[in-house]
Amino acid sequence: MSDRKEFRDLAEPTKAHDAIASLDLEPEPETVPLADARGRVLAERVDADLDVPGFDRASMDGYAVRAGDTFGADEVDPATLDLVGEVHAGSEPDVFVDEGECAEISTGAVMPDGADAVVMVERTDELGTETIEIRTSVAPGDNVMPAGADIAAGQRALGPGTELTPREIGLLSALGKDEVEVRGKPTVGIVSTGDELVRPGGDLDSDAGEIYDVNSYTIAAGVEEAGGEAALYPHAGDDMDAMEDALTTAAEECDLVLSSGSTSASAVDVIYRVIEERGDLLLHGVAVKPGKPMLIGRLAESAYVGLPGYPVSALTIFRTFVAPAIRRAAGVPEPRTATVDGTLAAEERYSEGRMRLMPVGLVENEAGETLVYPVDKGSGATTSLVEADGIVEVDADTEYLAAGEDVTVTLFSPDVRTPAVLAFGEDDPAFSRLLDRLGSSRFLPVGSREGLRRLRDGLPDAAVVAGPVRREVESVELGAWEREWGLIVPEGNPDGVEGFATLVDGDLRFVNLDTATGLRASADAELERLAAARDTDAADLQSAIDGYGFTLKAHESPARRVLAGKADAGLGLRAAAEKLGLGFVPVDTETVRVRANPERVEKQGVRDLEAVLAGVDEVLAELPGFAPTE
Structure with a gap:
């Protein structure tokens, strides 16, 4: 009578998942x-x-001008400017636009020095060959895509x-x-066991009970699909020495070894003995059908999983237990269908009479329902695609999509996953570093004011808000810190900038931040205080600062302008100045707050964000001018 070893107590599926999760499959980057x-x-x-883009460029055909030269111009009372040259896309400008002058410019061309706006050609007339009539007024930055936009x-x-x-x-x-x-791809060695197996293409003796090896290729395809790199090894017979040689060779070369077959309690199925003698057997048998005969353990320095011999069972167990572990090790998201149904988070109007392929992002609300929001920074912005999850096709005759309307999203990839947490708001280096600690997140740096607006409308899970807030929004604070802001100047502060008063009274070129940012709100408040002290209007002080109205969006952008010699001073953070080796004139500190949507505080992604924020002090210690709140 043969010696049979019975299965140990069958483990629950959760135990099998836990056992596999305890194995280290992750390779080096x-x-x-x-x-x-x-x-x-x-x-x-x-x-x-x-x-x-790496330069300020015209977003349409027309004339590059100084915006101030067009103020008050209209169809009745146009402005007249001298034409001093032309600038074409792909060419370096060789003209300078002074007061009362303009230059013809093509879409995508580099803005010439001196000009800060573009008047579209349709709002102009040629008066001879050297004079242009401007029939509209423009503001600084109009029809210009600034560097870094x-x-x-x-x-x-x-x-x-x-x-x-x-x-x-x-x-x-x-x-x-x-x-x-x-991330490195985990290398998975695949060894099919059993004397009856023959590789496809070989000679098969059916009379002797031989069958083709199905599992090696099936599981290899599953490994590749899950993000791993499959390595096929010659199949091993049921002899213990042959099986030991095959498995240990694979273990020496791979992060994970998968075998199929020889996992039952039969005396000839000896694979569990190899694992017990040469490694560590963690689990033998799982309470699942199909797939009861499953092994989990360690072999040498590698992880090991033994799959059942029947192909359907082997693939079922692989997909249920092993594929998720390979995906985690490779950093590959779980697969999903190629389309998602959801509801539009906000109304969207469109009236151009053409079919629209609208880039959209996805977020789950507190009830687990999918909300869909448009993501569109313009056709020239690469980041629109990165921040979107798919496309909603809008018919040409559809002019209005209502908030709450059902839509179908065609995903960019079947692997696209809704981010665990979605946040909008202030571009902040501390929060940026904290995001690295979240497994799945999306942050759109739209500025504090826009972040609060979106939070009020109920779209994001959280908003990052800095500086003075004029209109409060119901929210739950998850974390806060202080950051020092001021004026960034060239190294050594050659112009002797002491504060905003120097910019108001001097002849210096300043570069500002967008009005939606908290830094800009702090700067505006500082000018209001200066105006009160001088018994004048803050708008007059803003007008006195050259460049105050021409703005950038990212917190580091003004510092980069100063570093490049394109500005004498810029609004920014001490952290940005020290990072780039620039001078810094401190003005004040402002508080950065991370505020959660009150309806989402129990959402797992928000909880994960709150947990990450608990470690903010470690991040703040690495950033000059940053400190915990009092």
Whole structure:
């Protein structure tokens, strides 16, 4: 009578998941050429080290002007400017636009020095060959896409854990990256066991009970699909020495070894003995059908999982227990369907009479329902695609989509997952670093004011708000810190800038931040205090500062302008100044607050964000001018 070893007590499926999770499958990161990066997962965050676009460019055909020369101009009383030259896309400007002058400019061309706005050609007339009549007024920045408007140098472009699809590859290309550090693919050695197996293509003796090896190729395909790298080994017979040689060889070369077959309690199925003698058997038998005969353990320095021999059972167990572990090790998200149904989070109007492929993002509300929100920064912005999850097709005759309306989203990839937490608000280096600690997050740096507006409308899970707030919004504070702000100047402060008073009274070029940012709100408040002290109007002081009305969006962008010699001073943070080796004139501190949507505080992603914020002091210690709140 043969010696049979019975299964040990069958483990619950949760125990099998826990056992596999306890195994270390994660390989070391590796650097790959950008051409080979599609489908890989970033191992570290990627910051932009240049502005995209890298220059201020015209967004339409027309005339580059000084905005101040057009103030008050209209159809009845046009302004007349001298034409001093022309600038074409792809060429370096060789003209300077002085007061009372303009230059013809093409869409995409570099803005010439002196000009700060573009008047579209349709609102102009030629008066001879050297004079242009302007029939509208423009403000600084009108019809100009400033350097860094798509993404600015110093901004967080992509975070660790990002799967690189063609969208992200496009962004990395725009940033000039030719290689990138990615998560390593776990190498999975596959050994099919059993004397009866023959590799496809070999001679099969059916009379002797031989069958083709199905599992090796089936499981290898599953490994590749899950983000691993499969390595096929010659199949092993039921002899213990042969099985031991095959398994230990694979264990020496791979992060995980998968075998199929020889996991039952039969005396000839000896594989569990190999694991017990050469490694550590953690589990033998799972209470699941199909797939009861399953092994989990360690072999040498590798993880080991033994799958059932029947192909259906083997693939079922692989997909249920092993594939998720490989995906976690490779950083690959769980698969999902290619379309998602959801409700529109806010109304969207469209009336151009053409079919619209609207980029949208996804977020889950407190009830687990999918909300869909438009993501559109313009056709020239690469980041619109990175921040979106898919497309909603809007018919040409649809002019209005109501909030709450049901829509179907075609995902960019079946692997797209709704971010665990969605936040809008202030561009802040401390929060940017905290985001790296979240497994799945999306943050849109739209500024404090816009972040609060979106929070009031109920779209994001959280908003990052800095500086003075004029209109409160119901929210739950998750964390807060202080940051020092002021004027960023060239190293050594050659112009002797002491504060905003120097800019008001002097002849210096200043670069400002967008009115939606908390830093800008703090700067405006400081000018109001200065105006009160001088018994004048704050608007007059703003007008006295050259460049106050021409703004950028990212917190580091003004500092980059100063570093490039394009401005004498800029609004910014001490952290940005020290990072770039620039001078800093402190003005004040402001509080940064992370506020949660009160309806989402129990959402798991918000809880994870709150847990990450609990460690903010460690991040603040690394940033000059940052400190915990009192």
